[in-house]
Amino acid sequence: MEKYLEILNYAIYGAAILLLLIGLYGALTKKSLIKIVLGLSIMDSGVHLLMISIGYLKNGTAPIFSPGHENELAKMVDPVPQALVLTAIVIGFGVTAVALALVIRLYKHHNTLRIDEIKNLKW
Amino acid sequence: MSILEIIGGILIVIGSLFLFLGALGIYRMPDVFNRLQAGTKATTLGAMSLILGVGFLMPGWILKILIIIIFIAYSNPISSHALARAMHLRKRFMYFKNEEIDAYKEIDENNKQVK
Amino acid sequence: MDIINIILLVFLAGALLTAFAGKVSSIVQDTLFLITIIVPAILFFLNININSETVISLSKIQLTFGLTPLSLFFAFIVFGLAILAGFYAVGQMQGKKRKGYLYFNFLLSIAAMFGILVSKDLVSFFIFWEIMTWSSYLLVIYNGKNVQQIGIKYFVMSAIGAYAMLMAIVIVHSLTGSFLISDMIDGFADMSAGMKLLIPILLLTGFGVKAALMPLHIWAPDAYSNAPMSYTSVFSGALSKMGIYGMVIVFMTLITKLPQESLIRDIIAWLGAITAAISTLWAIKQDDAKRLLAYSSIGQLGYIVVGVAIGTPLAMLAGLFLAFMHGVFKSTLFMVVGAVEKQTGTSNLKEVTGLIRKMPWTFLAALISIIALAGIPPLGGFVGKWMLYESLITSNHYLLVTLVFFSSTAAFLYCYKFLFGFFLGQEEKEWAHVKEAPAIMVVPMLILSAISVVLGTFPQLILKPINSALAFYGMPDTYNNLWKESMIFNKWGDQVALTPIVYGIAIVFVIFAVFLFFKNRKTSRYVTTKDISTSGEVPKEYENLTFKENFFQPFLRAVEPAMRRQMDKYMLAFAKGLEDLFDFTRRIYNGNGQTYAIYALLFVILLLLLSNNLFS
Amino acid sequence: MKKAIILISLTILGVYLIDIFTGIGFGTQHFASGVKDAYLIGSKETLRVSNVVTSIVVNFRGFDTLGEVTVLFLASMALGGILYKKRHDVGERSVLFPSTRIVMSGAKLLFPSIVLLGAYVFIHGHLSPGGGFQGGTIIATGFLLMLITYRNYSVSHNRLSWVESLAGVLFISLGLAGYFVHDSFLANVFPEGKLNDLFSGGVIGIIYVAVGFKVAAELTGIIYTILHEKD
Amino acid sequence: MIYLILTFILLLLMIGAAIYAIWQKDLLYAVIASGIISLLLSIMFVLLQAPDVALTEAAIGVALTTIIFIIAIRNTVRFEDEHDKKIKKEKQLKSAEQ
Amino acid sequence: MNYIIYFSLSIMILGLILSAIRFIKGPTAGDRTVALDTMTIIGVSGIVLTSYLFNRYIYLDVALVYGVLGFIGVIVIARYLEKAL
Amino acid sequence: MVGTPVLFIVIPLLAAFIIPLTGMVWKNSVRIIPGIVLSYMLILSISLLWHITETGTVIEVIAGWKPPIGINLVFSPFSGFFATLMIFLGLLVWVYSYKFKRNIDSEPALKYFILLMLLVTGSVGIVLTGDIFNMFVFIEIVGISGYGLTSFYTRRDSAEAAFKYLFMGSIASTFLLLAIMIVYSQLGTLNIAEIADKMPMMSNKLKVISLIFFMLAIGVEAEMFPLNGWAPDVYTQAPGPIGAAFAGIVAKAATYATIRVMFTMYDLSGAMDFLIVMGILTFIVAETTALRQDRLKRMLAYSSIGQMGLVMVAFGIGTKEGIFAALFLIFNHAIIKGLLFFSGSYLVYTKKEKHISDVNGMGKYLPITSVLFTIGAFAIIGLPPFSGFWGKLAILTAAADSKMVALIAIILSVSVLEAVYYLRVVNRIYFFPKKESMETQKPTINALIAMISLGIIILVIGFYPDLITGFIDRAAADLMDKTGYIKDILTINN
Structure with a gap:
């Protein structure tokens, strides 16, 4: 089991960080505004996964004292990152919605989604 | 091993097999509508039986499990229907071409009138 | 309070x-x-x-x-x-x-x-x-x-x-x-x-x-x-003296404690002398009275700086006396220009002529101040300059004194140009309507001219306060020692004996003026402004050599190499270069949101790579 | 060139991140004493809320939730500003033509149950997973279903505003009640009850219901606004 | 063991979906792929004993985010390189005219 | 019993992979949506199984919500594909 | 004492939730209620500021859970100073824009005031909160209200600016979460005081990396050099007073966060030097860029960024004098930049492109506005007897006391550039002929009140800086007292 955990250590963190990096890559290189927003939301997903995995406890269980689990306090995973991720997801959604609304507006004005053509404000 | 557990186990195996077959069908079938067929019918049945199997294993959970089953039984066909219609409207016709069985024709015309 | x-x-x-x-x-x-x-x-x-x-x-x-x-x-x-x-x-x-x-x-x-x-x-x-x-x-x-x-x-x-x-x-x-x-x-x-x-x-x-x-x-x-x-008279007369005030303090208190004292003193003195020389040359070249006076101001400030920088008691005394005198006569001159400009609408020496009859009081003020500026004996400027030369010579700055003397002499040229330009020469119809400036403007000029005259005769009026002021910073009692040993007064007695000499000169001058006045009145004839044949010389055709136009051209041509290098141009070029450079830096903000995000990424990467060196 | 730089930088970033996170370790508790145990015990003993995440979100860190609700409120407000249109455009329909009868009747039947599900999720927020946000989202999704299947299904903007505002006011007034009674904002003013009862956790359940309504109204508003945006 | 493999495959699929989402030029597919990421992510959350977060991710990530992305695509363009195509077409037209 | 669960889980994972392949290959949007749909259902079933494995009743909520919302997502895509949106 | 710190957050939120309802009944309430709320907050903060001079820092816990378990709000001299300043500026922005937009009756215009109020609230929250994740939430509140306010005019470019801001903001918030998570994974707490207390337990590597992520995240809002590309666009495209709000409120809050994180939480050596380097880079780049701007607001924006860089430098000096200087600079920047944005946006009010040349000859047509702009320009250059001088003197003195002669030289030589571009505008206002066929817009009475009160403050502080140096001194002492802060929070007993 220890070995598995060792593997999982690399696997989960690696996957989460890869998600983050892929999202960041998309946001930094793709020209389409929607792609950029998409990249940002993928990046957020990666961070959320990372946060949840930090709170995980080996053989743990969900931090809910439902009937039959009232006394598993020591086994329970860390609830704090979960609460934080909850907040972060909702906030991320709000930001994404605003971003997409801005994208729609930008498309209306510029008739393109390419970010390198939407640069009236410079220097 | 009680009888409930045995039934549950069998249902779970059946369910998972159907789920797998549905996925296989999606993978193997030649065109959208065929895939839709596999993807809806088989997986709906599979999911329902699997979840029911869990319900047999855990009798105390049966209420919520039934609700899930009802939801799945209710929603999955609708979504597949909507998808199939969308594909039809986009003129994604079948792999086996047979124009005569386009049962949607008149509905389409109705729709056009509605527009 | x-x-x-x-x-x-x-x-x-x-x-x-x-x-x-x-x-x-x-x-x-x-x-x-x-x-x-x-x-x-x-x-x-x-x-x-x-x-x-x-x-x-x-x-x-x-x-x-x-x-x-x-x-x-x-x-x-x-x-x-x-x-x-x-x-x-x-x-x-x-x-x-x-x-x-x-x-x-x-x-x-x-x-x-x-x-x-x-x-x-x-x-x-x-x-x-x-x-x-x-x-x-x-x-x-x-x-x-x-x-x-x-x-x-x-x-x-x-x-x-x-x-x-x-x-x-x-x-x-x-x-x-x-x-x-x-x-x-x-x-x-x-x-x-x-x-x-x-x-x-x-x-x-x-x-x-x-x-x-x-x-x-x-x-x-x-x-x-x-x-x-109206403001330039204060600007040049008083405001620029604030710089002198600061310099006096620095030279009296800080520089004396430096090991490199003499070097700094020499550098500043030379800078002052060069300022005086170059700006005098530039002043000669100007056609606009304001600019002429402006350059002249710079030149005069140069003398003052020389005096302050040399820093021997007598030089200090000379510098501060010149500062006072400069305040007096340069303000008068600026006021004169202002008055002329107000009455005629221009301050160009080429355009305005012959105002001597129209604005006699202004002319009087201008005349006295110009004489003071040029350092001609009876008036205050002379005392200051003499003291300056003397202090330079006694402290063995022979090259410096040459330079100062040269610029002082060259100053005659623009002095004359100024006086002639506005007031002398032929009256022109264009300026026939010009009247004397209102009294409220003339009176201050005359008061200032009077001060010039008085200080020429009684310099001790102002030298005593200067002496006590300098004594505050630990300067030896200059007035009672050096002043009396000074060359000019030693040869001609002490300051009490100065008065008859000055008055004598003044009387001779007045008589001569009256004589000229009456003589010219009888023999006057009509000449054009460009007729200078009275000097017995036939001008070449392509050169217009009135006092106003290019009279000093030969001289200027001779000193041209000194004027070719204009600090102004270098500075402007430098400023422009800087601005172009800054124009380049703003290209960082190229308007592409993605680029900004890439900057953010690079920022993080750079910090990560440098983190071992940056933080510990 | 640009891509190469970005790739290299991302690789460096990734190496650093993997290095530190694998160093942190997975599946073990990394710190000697943290707030985790305090939360678990406090939730069980003091607040009598079985879902610790809920008790953290609503009570221990209830301020975050207040902020979060505000973020959504602001998002809907900003969205309304960004996609603002003149009055005469608002009558526009969300979809061009209705869906088939099957989908429509299915949606009609499903809609109440979805709303019910949402309500269930946020009412049981302190007992089971889920809560105000999730329940609100589910309800909003139900509205979305109706909006996209029916041609001219409309949600009254005023009514949404009412629900949103009242829910927000309820949240804050419950918090202020704690402020006035126990001198601390969001402190519990109702009896705690028994663990795993529906009416347990005192004020937490009620706040989560308020949050649920608020989130539902806000998200519906967002969806409504963005759906009615047409060129 | 099976648990490990499950996790592994979920993670792999997730990364695959992420790469697909970034690589795909058709924004609709990219958005669906991001929906799949959320989907797998919420299963991951369940496996990591975070049902609350899983529920939130399911509700917001799978449904709402996907939906508003699709609405945004509806209001703009579906293909990432639509603009490039437009320019290309214009160029072709120009060259044809000449 | 656990072996049965493991078996079903592994088979479902295979299904998941197959649908993922279809998602990547799928020539049309419909294929991809079907794949998404299938993945959702497999996911729901998987969560139910997991909740059995962990013996936590409360995880069923996740499955429930998951099923409902996945369905709505598919409908939205379908509505978009038929250009009704 | 009128209340406790929690009311700073709760009352505006309550108002924000109620306003849509009252707006249906009485339209003007949408404009009036935020003003009342902001005034209430101002009164509250001033009374608290007086109160804490006697009792010391006020710490409020939320939901009855003592820190580190619950969230706590800290109203210390330091945070109180920031909060008061920001609320005051927010109130002035409200006064200024009360009749600012002519089509105020349209629907999004009504949202303007709610967004403004919540912008202030979020910034105050950043300042008051004692919890790092709570700070993240408030940063997001500020961010979203910022996006909303930036794209408030439905112009083409405002959406662009808002999108850039959002882009940077999203990346920043992601990295902020990462940093918070790294810290949490090591220390198991989110409370700033406890983090600061336990910080030695963290390994150096993690410390450095989390600090870097914090810097990225907060640096975006604090307009640090390579991260500030969004700022000029936003300042330019947001409505005039909002530029002032960004400069005076958001940037301040972010600076506060930077200082809290770098100064209180981390005990790394070299972090402060880093702050100096970044600050000086920001200062130089922004000021040199401002020199060649041809749009007025953009110029003001770059100048504002430069000033924030200077503030960072002052904090980076790290001595008490340095922090005093930084706080003084912050105060100055808030009021002066506020005045400049206020008056500047009236100078180019009717112009479409808002070039600098559009202010030509405005001195004759808008005399009061022009004089106020000139006062602002002189003050920000640092000319006595305006308040800007004292700030500049303070930072230079602090730098000299820390034997940073090169720093003084850099600051002063860049200040010359600053003088150049501001005086160019002032010259244009008074001595250039007005462009023909351009209407001018007379400032409304409420705008005049806001501008004149700022101008008076600038003059009064310029003549008698002691009015605020007491507060600033106390604030600086409070910040320097790191152990006191930790002890105050961790041993609270109520």
Whole structure:
């Protein structure tokens, strides 16, 4: 089991960080505004996964004292990152919605989604 | 091993097999509508039986499990229907071409009138 | 509350009131303006108390005010000029726009000069220095002509100077823990060698800008000629003396404690002399009277700097005496130009001619001041220059004295040009309608001319205060020792014997003038302005060599190599290069949101890679 | 070129991140004493809320939730500003034509149950996973279903505003009640009850219901606004 | 063991979906792929004993985010390189005219 | 019993992979949506199984919500594909 | 004492939730209620500021859970100073824009005031909160209200600016979460005081990396050099007063966060030097860029960024004098930049492109506005007797006391540039002929009130800085007292 955990250590963190990096890559290189927003939301997903995995406890269980689990306090995973991720997801959604609304507006004005053509404000 | 557990186990195996077959069908079938067929019918049945199997294993959970089953039984066909219609409207016709069985024709015309 | 605070408050309140009194009535505004100048002056002269000290205590900083004999001397110049220029300004501004603007800034800059003089700590010194800078800046751009260049040039040079000074101030504070000037002087000896060199250099940069020292003088011609003449008389007469005031303090107190003392003194003196020489040449070249006087001002300030920098007791005495004299006669000349400009609408020497009959009083003032400027014996300028030469020779600066003498002689050329341009020559119909300037403008000029005359005869009137002022900074009693051993007075007796000589010269001069006047009246004939055949020389065809046009061309051609290298151009090119460089930096913000995000990424990567070195 | 730089930088970033996170370790508790146990015990003993995440979100860190609700409120407000249109455009329909009868009747039947599900989720927020946000989202999704299947299904904007505002006011007034009674904002003013009862946890359940309504109204508003945006 | 493999495959699929979402030029597919990421992510959350977060991710990530992305695509363009195509077409037209 | 669960889980994972392949290959949008749909259902079933494995009743909520919302997502895509949106 | 710190957050939120309802009944309430709320907050903060001079820091816990378990709000002299300043500026922005937009009756215009109020609230929250994740939430609140306010005009470019801001903001918030998570994984707490207390337990590597992520995240809002590309666009495209709000409120809050994180939480050496380097880079790049701008607001924006860089430098000096200088600079920047944005946007009010040349000859047509702009320009250059001088003197003194002569030279030489571009504008206002066929817009009475009160403050502080140096001194002492802060929070007993 220890070995598995060792593997999982690399696997989960690696996957989460890869998600983050892929999202960041998309946001930094793709020209389409929607792609950029998409990249940002993928990046957020990666961070959320990372946060949840930090709170995980080996053989743990969900931090809910439902009937039959009232006394598993020591086994329970860390609830704090979960609460934080909850907040972060909702906030991320709000930001994404605003971003997409801005994208729609930008498309209306510029008739393109390419970010390198939407640069009236410079220097 | 009680009888409930045995039934549950069998249902779970059946369910998972159907789920797998549905996925296989999606993978193997030649065109959208065929895939839709596999993807809806088989997986709906599979999911329902699997979840029911869990319900047999855990009798105390049966209420919520039934609700899930009802939801799945209710929603999955609708979504597949909507998808199939969308594909039809986009003129994604079948792999086996047979124009005569386009049962949607008149509905389409109705729709056009509605527009 | 001390008298100094009251004076400053009166100035401030008066300035604000005057600025907005224009809405009520023009006369009220003028009156308020004059009251605001005169009342503080009276208050000040009635309550002179060298030993008193006022402290305005802010939590971090204590602003200390008090008088020294030196500042008292400069305060004389400031207040005297301010009152006279104030009356003149009222006359000149009659019926002009932006009166409130001028009055406000005029008063503010007078107040600031006063503040500089009474500041005993560096912070309040700097505060008033900056107020003086921006109020004079606002007046430099008063005409609205080419403000983006002239104004900015003035302000940037001033800011460079002021910030150099500020840097010195904060360094001094960090080293001595106090802002007091006296503490700076006391603590100076204990500083490290680098700081010892750095602080005087920074301070001298700051003062050098205002004193229009050579590489820092580029603002001066434009600024002097663009400000309204009523203000320029104060600007050139008093405001530039603030630089001299600072320099005197630095040279008297800080430089003497330096190991490199003589080197710095020589450098500054040479800079002053070169300033004098070059700007004299430039003055000769000018056709506009304002610019001519502006360059002349720079040149005169150069002499003063030479005197202050050499720093022997006699040189110091000469420098400060010249400073006073320069204040007197240069203000008069600027006032003259202002009067002429007001009456004729132009200040171009080529256009205006023959005003001697139209504006006789103005001509008189101009004549006396020009004589004083040129350093011709009976008047004040002569005394100062003589003392300067003598001090230079006695301290073995022979090359320097040559240079100073050369520029002093060359100054005759523009003096003559100025006098001739406006007042002499043929009357032209264009100026037939010109009348004498109003009395309120003429009287200040005449008063100032009178001072020139009196000081030529009785220089001790002003030399005594200077002497006591310098004694405050530990200068040996110059007046009673050196003054009497001075060459000019040794040969001709002491100063009491000077008077008959001077009067004799004056009488001869008057007789000669009367004689010429009557003679010319009989033999006059009509000549064109371009006819100079009386000098017995036939002009070449392609050259127009009237006094006004190209009379000095041969001379200028001879000295042209010295004038070819214009500091102005280099500085402008440098500024332009800088701006182009900055134009390049703003390309960082290329408008693409993604690029900004990439910057963010690179920022993180850079920090990660450098993290071992950055943080520990 | 640009891509290469970005790739290299991302690789470096990734190496650093993997290095530190694998160093942190997975599946073990990394710190000696943290707030985790305090939360678990406090939730069980003091607040009598079985879902610890809920008790953290609503009570221990209830301020975050207040902020979060505000973020959504602001998002809907900003969205309304960004996609603002003149009055005469608002009558526009969300979809061009209705869906088939099957989908429509299915949606009609499903809609109440979805809303019910949402209500269930946020009412049981303190007992089971889920809570105000999730329940609100589910309800909003139900509205979305109706909006996209029916041609002219419309949600009254005023009514949404009412629900949103009242729910927000309820949240804050419950918090202020704690402030006035126990001198601490969001402190519990109702009896705690028994663990795993529906009426347990005192004020937490009620706040989560308020949050649920608020989130539902806000998200519906967002969806409504963005759906009615047409060129 | 099976648990490990499950996790592994979920993670792999997730990364695959992420790469697909970034690589795909058709924005609709990219958005669906991001929906799949959320989907797998919420299963991951269940496996990591975070049902609350799983529920939130399911509700917001799978449904709402996907939906508003699709609405945004509806209001703009579906293909990432639509603009490039437009320019290309214009160029072709121009060259044809000449 | 656990072996049965493991078996079903592994088979479902295979299904998941197959649908993922279809998602990547799928020539039309419909294929991809079907794949998404299938993945959702497999996911729901998987969560139910997991909740059995962990013996936590409360995880069923996740499955429930998951099923409902996945369905709505598919409908939205379908509506978009038929250009009704 | 009128209340406790929690009311700073709760009352505006309550108002924000109620306003849509009252707006249906009485339209003007949408404008009036935020003003009332902001005034209430101002009164509250001033009374608290007086109160804490006697009792010391006020710490409020939420939901009755003591820190580190619950979230706590800290109203210390330091945070109180920031909060008061920001609320005051927010109130002035409200006063200024009360009648600002002519089509105020349209629907999004009504949202303007709610967004403004919540912008202030979020910034105050950043300042007051003692919890790092709570700070994240408030940063997001500020961010979203910022996006909303930036794209408030439905112009083409405002959406662009808002999108850039959002882009950077999203990346920043992601990295902020990462940093918070790294810290949490090591220390198991989110409370700033406890983090600061336990910080030595963290390994150096993690410390450095989390600090870097914090810097990225907060640096975006604090307009640090390579991260500030969004700022000028946003300042330019947002409505005029909002530029002032960004400069005076958001940037301040972010600076506060930077200082809290770098100064209180981390005990790394070299972090402060890093702050100096970044600050000086920001200062130089922004000021040199501002020199060549041809749009007025853009110039002001770059100048604002430069000033914030200077503030960073001052904090980076790290001595008490340095922090005093930084706080003084912050105060100055808030009021002066506020005045400049206020008056500047009236100078170019009717112009479409808002070039600098559009202010030509405005001195004659808008005399009061022009004079106020000139006062602002002189003050920000640092000319006495305006308040800007004292700030500049303070930072220079602090730098000199820390033997940073090169720093002084850089600051002063860049200040010359600053003087140049501001004076160019002032010259244009007074001495250039007005462009023909351009209407001018007279400032409304409420705008005049806002501008004149700022101008008076600038003058009064310029003549008598002691009015605020007491507060600033106390605030600086409070920040320097790191152990006191930790002890105050961790041993609270109520």
